[in-house]
Amino acid sequence: MSGISNGPPETETSAPETAASSGQAATEAVRRWEHFPHGADIGLRGFGRTQDEAFEAIAIAATAVLTPPGNVRPNEAVAIEVTGPDPELLLVNWLNAIIYEMATRAMIFGHYRVQIDGWHLKGEAFGEPLDKMRHEPAVEMKGATLTALKVARTGDGKWVAQCVVDV
Amino acid sequence: MDPARLTRVNDTEWRIEPVGAMRVPAILYADEATIQDMDDKVYEQAANVATLPGIVRASYAMPDAHWGYGFPIGGVAAFDAEADGIVSAGGVGFDISCGVRTMLTNIEPARIRERQRELADAFLEKVPAGVGSQSGISLSDSELDAMLAGGAEWAIRSGWGDIRDLERIEERGRMLGGNPGFISERAHTRQRREMGTLGSGNHYLEVQEVTEIFDPVTAEGFGLSPHRIVVTIHCGSRGLGHQVGSEFLTEMAAAAPGQGIVLPDRELACARINSPLGERYLGAMWAAINCALANREIIGHFAREVFSGIFPDAELDLLYDVSHNTCKKERHVVDGVDRALFVHRKGATRAFGPGHPDLPEALRDFGQPVLIGGSMGTGSHILAGTATSEEKAFSSACHGAGRRMSRHQAYKTWKGRQVVDELAARGILVRSHSSRGIAEEAPGAYKDVDAVVDAAEQAGLARKVARLVPLVCIKG
Numbered sequence: 001m002s003g004i005s006n007g008p009p010e011t012e013t014s015a016p017e018t019a020a021s022s023g024q025a026a027t028e029a030v031r032r033w034e035h036f037p038h039g040a041d042i043g044l045r046g047f048g049r050t051q052d053e054a055f056e057a058i059a060i061a062a063t064a065v066l067t068p069p070g071n072v073r074p075n076e077a078v079a080i081e082v083t084g085p086d087p088e089l090l091l092v093n094w095l096n097a098i099i100y101e102m103a104t105r106a107m108i109f110g111h112y113r114v115q116i117d118g119w120h121l122k123g124e125a126f127g128e129p130l131d132k133m134r135h136e137p138a139v140e141m142k143g144a145t146l147t148a149l150k151v152a153r154t155g156d157g158k159w160v161a162q163c164v165v166d167v
Numbered sequence: 168m169d170p171a172r173l174t175r176v177n178d179t180e181w182r183i184e185p186v187g188a189m190r191v192p193a194i195l196y197a198d199e200a201t202i203q204d205m206d207d208k209v210y211e212q213a214a215n216v217a218t219l220p221g222i223v224r225a226s227y228a229m230p231d232a233h234w235g236y237g238f239p240i241g242g243v244a245a246f247d248a249e250a251d252g253i254v255s256a257g258g259v260g261f262d263i264s265c266g267v268r269t270m271l272t273n274i275e276p277a278r279i280r281e282r283q284r285e286l287a288d289a290f291l292e293k294v295p296a297g298v299g300s301q302s303g304i305s306l307s308d309s310e311l312d313a314m315l316a317g318g319a320e321w322a323i324r325s326g327w328g329d330i331r332d333l334e335r336i337e338e339r340g341r342m343l344g345g346n347p348g349f350i351s352e353r354a355h356t357r358q359r360r361e362m363g364t365l366g367s368g369n370h371y372l373e374v375q376e377v378t379e380i381f382d383p384v385t386a387e388g389f390g391l392s393p394h395r396i397v398v399t400i401h402c403g404s405r406g407l408g409h410q411v412g413s414e415f416l417t418e419m420a421a422a423a424p425g426q427g428i429v430l431p432d433r434e435l436a437c438a439r440i441n442s443p444l445g446e447r448y449l450g451a452m453w454a455a456i457n458c459a460l461a462n463r464e465i466i467g468h469f470a471r472e473v474f475s476g477i478f479p480d481a482e483l484d485l486l487y488d489v490s491h492n493t494c495k496k497e498r499h500v501v502d503g504v505d506r507a508l509f510v511h512r513k514g515a516t517r518a519f520g521p522g523h524p525d526l527p528e529a530l531r532d533f534g535q536p537v538l539i540g541g542s543m544g545t546g547s548h549i550l551a552g553t554a555t556s557e558e559k560a561f562s563s564a565c566h567g568a569g570r571r572m573s574r575h576q577a578y579k580t581w582k583g584r585q586v587v588d589e590l591a592a593r594g595i596l597v598r599s600h601s602s603r604g605i606a607e608e609a610p611g612a613y614k615d616v617d618a619v620v621d622a623a624e625q626a627g628l629a630r631k632v633a634r635l636v637p638l639v640c641i642k643g
Contacts, residue, residue: 042574084417092416096413139298139604140368143413
């Protein structure tokens with residue numbers, strides 16, 4: 001895949017996550033995410049049957065920068081709404097909004113719901129107050145970059161959303 | 168990177184000749200071994216920067232250059248506003264004005280070692296570090312605006328710092344041109360409770376001991392002697408800088424085509440300096456520089472409080488405070504003509520040579536201190552700007568060791584506890600709220616900082632003055 005390091009494959013990949021394990025109702029989708037290496041920082045990649053699902057999956061990959069997503073209790077919902085002039089910048093704005101809400105609310109999110117309509121995204125992030133002892137967050141995300149930024153359909157008709165976050 | 172792809176000028180200078188859309192060459196400063204070890208992305212990114220409008224002389228990569236965002240980290244590039252030049256949010260980075268300050272102490276190493284554990288614990292308690300940390304300082308909107316206009320000067324007026332520090336800080340502690348009016352409400356909100364915090368990742372506070380002196384005359388001028396204990400702080404503009412960087416990066420990416428700027432890669436997002444967007448970014452970014460200067464001044468004040476709580480006779484004098492993620496308007500002589508240029512340094516340290524008028528009188532004969540962080544196990548360096556650094560790369564030098572291993576790989580390789588124990592056995596006490604964070608920052612995850620500074624010295628970017636090793640390390 002373009003923009004990815006030449007090094008040996010090295011990814012952290014989610015176990016298939018089902019609706020039951022995510023604590024949310026609705027879809028039974030098997031969502032997946034992974035991290036890919038980028039020098040000092042971290043690449044995030046989310047897959048889904050739809051663009052919405054790929055955006056939900058990459059958000060879980062963002063959580064995994066901080067803590068294993070399974071550690072986060074989806075006790076509170078925070079509404080997030082963003083726009084972007086194209087799908088890629090919409091993705092960057094979505095991730096930046098998550099980073100912003102986590103930082104300013106001192107919360108950590110582990111589950112996400114996304115509805116995209118054109119260049120407009122309405123989402124929800126589910127989480128709880130950051131607990132340093134339990135979540136043991138490793139490193140904060142400064143922002144989503146335009147590096148390795150991609151929102152596209154893959155050959156098998158699925159969607160992939162990816163970018164590098166600066167930590 | 169294969170050195171055969173480059174034109175070898177000498178042992179430490181390599182060129183990418185201008186081809187295609189490149190307006191100027193790219194110049195890489197490193198020895199052959201370092202070039203071989205360098206990411207191929209540095210080649211691509213240094214060449215891409217050379218295509219940007221208004222670039223002057225060359226696109227430069229420092230010896231610690233690695234894959235960044237549009238610009239390589241360790242990249243230096245200067246642009247002329249009068250030649251329709253650009254300013255780039257990616258060329259500054261997300262942690263605007265991230266930098267290093269070193270403070271000289273008067274406490275002997277034997278006394279530090281006697282109280283080393285107590286000192287480490289006191290620093291961890293006093294200096295908020297890690298994800299989600301807050302200092303207890305909470306600023307109103309008007310106080311935030313005053314901070315964004317006043318920088319370290321504001322911190323000192325507010326009771327955190329010492330007025331004597333100002334002449335030892337870049338821009339004398341206050342970046343002129345910082346415009347709080349260009350800072351968004353979200354950036355305000357993100358910073359409200361983050362003043363005086365270290366952050367996470369590669370940010371740190373260390374108590375260090377001088378173990379080697381390479382240039383005795385300059386070392387004496389800097390107040391460095393063998394076994395001198397110093398405190399070094401590495402951090403930046405916190406959430407405010409990250410928010411400013413994020414907002415302008417996406418705005419510039421969307422606006423560039425409308426400004427007639429052809430980007431070989433979207434991540435080079437930039438705006439004409441002489442455009443409303445360019446001017447707005449400069450005002451916001453310079454205000455964010457003030458945020459970083461204020462933040463480091465406050466943490467420096469905390470360091471003085473920690474030291475005086477344990478050693479009542481302690482005095483901490485600032486050696487210097489220098490940033491490595493900035494774009495500043497500076498005067499440089501190009502082909503015999505003195506010009507005002509907007510110099511981007513992304514992961515590169517300003518390195519003014521001896522005699523530069525911006526240096527405080529006490530340092531002017533020696534050149535600007537260049538503070539280079541290594542990893543917590545391998546040590547750090549203090550260098551001095553040289554007479555040749557102006558001509559080489561607009562008075563710039565490297566900024567650190569650079570990672571050789573991703574965070575994920577480091578986390579899989581080491582456990583935080585193991586790293587702490589191994590370093591403790593070597594007399595280095597590490598404190599952090601995150602065991603995973605320590606594993607990700609393990610010394611083995613970083614390149615050899617000694618090789619980087621050797622290359623910087625051989626290339627004439629800066630000269631080595633002293634090497635330091637940590638005794639206490641607070642990791643963010």
